[in-house]
Amino acid sequence: MKIVFNITLLLSILSISDVTLFAQTTGSKNVSFALPEISFVDIEPSGSLSLSLIAPNEAGNPIVAPAANKSKWLNYTSAIQTGGGTKHITASISSKIPGFDIKLSAAAASGSGGGTLGTSTGQITLSTTAQTIISGIGGAYTGDGTNNGHQLTISIVPIVSSYSLIKAQSNTQVQITYTISAN
Amino acid sequence: MKYRMCHKQIQLIAFILLLLIYKSGIAQSMSVGGNNWSVSPPAITEAGKNYVGIYESPDNQILLTLTGPLLLGNMHVSAHYEANPLWDNNLKLSILRTNSGTGLCLLCSLSGNENYIQLNTTDITLFNFTTAALLTTVNNVAMKLKVSGVSVVLPAATYGCKVVFTISPN
Numbered sequence: 001m002k003i004v005f006n007i008t009l010l011l012s013i014l015s016i017s018d019v020t021l022f023a024q025t026t027g028s029k030n031v032s033f034a035l036p037e038i039s040f041v042d043i044e045p046s047g048s049l050s051l052s053l054i055a056p057n058e059a060g061n062p063i064v065a066p067a068a069n070k071s072k073w074l075n076y077t078s079a080i081q082t083g084g085g086t087k088h089i090t091a092s093i094s095s096k097i098p099g100f101d102i103k104l105s106a107a108a109a110s111g112s113g114g115g116t117l118g119t120s121t122g123q124i125t126l127s128t129t130a131q132t133i134i135s136g137i138g139g140a141y142t143g144d145g146t147n148n149g150h151q152l153t154i155s156i157v158p159i160v161s162s163y164s165l166i167k168a169q170s171n172t173q174v175q176i177t178y179t180i181s182a183n
Numbered sequence: 184m185k186y187r188m189c190h191k192q193i194q195l196i197a198f199i200l201l202l203l204i205y206k207s208g209i210a211q212s213m214s215v216g217g218n219n220w221s222v223s224p225p226a227i228t229e230a231g232k233n234y235v236g237i238y239e240s241p242d243n244q245i246l247l248t249l250t251g252p253l254l255l256g257n258m259h260v261s262a263h264y265e266a267n268p269l270w271d272n273n274l275k276l277s278i279l280r281t282n283s284g285t286g287l288c289l290l291c292s293l294s295g296n297e298n299y300i301q302l303n304t305t306d307i308t309l310f311n312f313t314t315a316a317l318l319t320t321v322n323n324v325a326m327k328l329k330v331s332g333v334s335v336v337l338p339a340a341t342y343g344c345k346v347v348f349t350i351s352p353n
Contacts, residue, residue: 025211025351026347026348027213027247027348028215028346028347029215029217029219029244029245029345029346030219030343030344031219031220031222031264031330032219032220032267032341032342033222033238033333033341034341035234035338035340035341035342036226036339037339038339040227040229040230040231041230042229042230075230075231076230077229077231077233077335078335079335079337079338079339080338080339081338081340082338082339082340083338115335116336139334139335139337140336141231141232141334142230142231143232144229144232148231149231
């Protein structure tokens, strides 16, 4: 009887042992989040700029172009898909002013940005057809506001060969449109 | 004869005790409760800006239940992460123990991980769990997660990983 009792006791303990031998010693939880593709561009500070041509004060002299305006900064944020191509920024104007060229150049990026910032094309003459001013933008951000991103230099220049097209006018507004796109 | 029977009983008792001692080294257990963490970085609404980049879960995102062995035990809880399915090495995941749990836990203690510990793909010890009573269970040991390195510089994608916890004897 004692032997039977002892064997029963042993089996009971072994049974408990089996349970504990297979007790769970690991477990897990998941972490997840999604980062979307992003394409944002804007000009800082907001508002218009003025380029006032200077009339000659001596007969025989041409109209004088004003100093280039460097008050605007181009900011952008870009996130690209895995394996996706780079992006570029174009600029175009709403209309041309007869007898004048409006020129634009973007400086190299500076400020508090990071990532794969774009490369400036250099100076272009703006037209109603969009032209690339910055290319090779990857996942990047320029920083927000003035002194961040690409400083723009915008100028208006009389076209000597089209001088006959120049007419007196006031407050002629030209809108410059900037667009960021995937290649 | 009586002596021989007693001797067998003593042998049996000794065997049982040995079995219990053996079991005491492997009988700790753990369950991982709480919730998966779905991080929601606020959308960027202004050109030039990046994500804030660092996000923290609620204090009790993950709740661990720890059970000690039959006999006295010194154990530790470790953790690592596994990409699930996509992770980026620039993303850093850290974990913090925000309390010592609840339940009847006489003469037992949890120590460590009261500051953030960065997780890797290999196990790293988070905290120690020491028990002085039989089959001690501590419930709801709260764990907080932090992810950093979230940036537009990373490719746009859905990122995920699995945080794996393990309890082991010291």
